[in-house]
Every structure is written in C-alpha cells, then in structure tokens.
Amino acid sequence: MITRTVSKNPRTTRGDLVNDLQRAGTKVTKATISNTLRRQGLKSCSARRVPLLKPVHVQARLKFAREHLDDPEEDWENVMWSDETKIELFGKNSTRRVWRRKNAELHPKNTIPTVKHGGGNIMLWGCFSAKGPGRLIRVKERMNGAMYLEILSDNLLPSARALKMKRGWVFQHDNDPKHIARATKEWLRKKHFKVLEWPSQSPDLNPIENLWRELKVRVAQRQPQNITALEEICMEEWAKIPATGDENT
Numbered sequence: 369m370i371t372r373t374v375s376k377n378p379r380t381t382r383g384d385l386v387n388d389l390q391r392a393g394t395k396v397t398k399a400t401i402s403n404t405l406r407r408q409g410l411k412s413c414s415a416r417r418v419p420l421l422k423p424v425h426v427q428a429r430l431k432f433a434r435e436h437l438d439d440p441e442e443d444w445e446n447v448m449w450s451d452e453t454k455i456e457l458f459g460k461n462s463t464r465r466v467w468r469r470k471n472a473e474l475h476p477k478n479t480i481p482t483v484k485h486g487g488g489n490i491m492l493w494g495c496f497s498a499k500g501p502g503r504l505i506r507v508k509e510r511m512n513g514a515m516y517l518e519i520l521s522d523n524l525l526p527s528a529r530a531l532k533m534k535r536g537w538v539f540q541h542d543n544d545p546k547h548i549a550r551a552t553k554e555w556l557r558k559k560h561f562k563v564l565e566w567p568s569q570s571p572d573l574n575p576i577e578n579l580w581r582e583l584k585v586r587v588a589q590r591q592p593q594n595i596t597a598l599e600e601i602c603m604e605e606w607a608k609i610p611a612t613g614d615e616n617t
Contacts, residue, residue, distance in 0.1 A: 542568075587602055
C-alpha cells in the first residue's frame with residue numbers, strides 16, 4: 369500500500385502515510401515507512417522546479433526537438449547562447465551542505481549568513497558558446513527593450529569575435545517580450561544575425577542554465593559581503609569558467 373500510494377502521488381508525506389495506515393488499523397512509525405520505501409528504491413528528494421507548460425508549449429518543444437534531432441554537433445558548437453539571471457546577496461542561489469558534529473549547527477563555519485529581505489541582488493546578462501564564456505554584464509536598472517538592444521549592440525559581436533565564432537554563427541535568446549520586440553528583431557535583421565527559433569517556456573532547454581548554476585556555486589563559496597563585492601566576484605568567477613571540454617583549467 370505504501371509504495372502504491374507514493375507512486376500514485378509522489379508528494380505524499382510520511383505523516384500522511386502514518387495517518388492513512390492508522391485509519392486502516394495498522395500502526396507504523398515514520399522510520400518504518402522510510403525504510404520500506406528505501407528498500408523499494410524510493411527516497412525523499414527536493415522537487416525540481418520546472419516551467420509550467422500548457423499543451424501549446426509541449427507541442428512547440430516537441431516540434432523544436434524533432435527539427436533539431438539530427439543536427440550535427442558542429443552546428444551546436446556554432447550557437448551563441450544568452451540569457452539573464454539574478455544573483456542574490458546572502459541568498460539561496462545554491463543549496464549547501466556541511467559536515468558537523470551534534471549541536472554545532474550554529475557555529476559560524478556551519479552557517480550561511482542571511483539578512484532580512486535577502487540583502488539585495490544584481491541582475492546579469494551573459495552569453496557563451498562551446499568555445500567558452502562571452503561577456504557578462506550587470507544590468508543596473510530595470511531592463512526594457514531599449515536597454516536590451518544596447519546590451520546586444522555593445523556586447524554580442526565583441527563576444528563572437530573574442531570566441532572566434534565561425535562564419536554563419538547563430539544567436540539564441542528566449543521569447544521574453546524585450547527579446548522579441550519589433551526594434552530588437554529589426555536590429556538583428558539589419559545586422560544579418562541568424563537567430564535560433566526558440567520554443568516558449570523553455571529555459572530548461574538553454575545550456576546557459578548550467579553556466580548560471582556553476583557561477584552561483586562559485587560566488588556562494590566566496591561569500592561576498594556587499595553588492596559591490598558580489599558584482600566583482602561574479603565577474604572574476606565568470607572569467608575563470610573553462611570552455612566546454614577543457615580539462616586543464
């Protein structure tokens with residue numbers, strides 16, 4: 369019954385199961401439930417956060433996958449991926465675990481400093497290709513279409529040149545309204561940039577998400593104490609991230 373219940377509804381808690389079994393006349397402990405499920409290969413994990421997908425989004429993602437199913441690896445190596453991300457000061461950008469002795473949970477070495485309201489954050493725009501990271505820019509104001517266009521104008525081509533992208537390289541950005549605004553589309557067209565058609569609600573398909581995660585882990589390990597330090601450390605750690613497949617860095 370226990371395995372069947374959690375297979376049907378993975379969000380069922382051990383408390384729910386204890387109560388269900390008690391109503392059925394069976395008394396068990398939470399530990400017994402954990403052991404039973406573990407023997408069945410089931411363990412409690414944090415639920416992954418994924419985009420909320422409507423049927424139209426599912427169809428668009430499926431179409432994208434089918435269209436690119438047979439693309440050679442070289443094609444993907446010629447894509448410049450881009451996105452924005454927010455990095456918190458004293459925030460939960462990454463989960464961190466510590467090895468500690470009993471009753472030592474409040475020792476400074478075993479804690480992550482927090483402040484009320486998270487202590488602020490910075491917004492970043494970045495890009496990368498298989499050859500390595502491109503430019504990383506702090507967005508200091510609320511981004512609008514004009515600001516996004518300025519970022520692309522100042523940083524996209526220099527990034528492509530620095531990374532020695534091959535002729536005919538492709539630019540990727542998602543369907544954020546700022547990205548698909550008429551002025552942005554017109555600018556990209558006039559500059560003769562090829563743009564990868566992107567399915568909506570699909571940040572998880574963008575490999576830059578892995579880069580953001582790597583950056584946030586590196587930044588958290590250095591524990592910046594203020595916004596200025598946070599920005600400086602972000603830039604320093606971004607520059608240290610090796611190109612894909614570079615085992616020597």
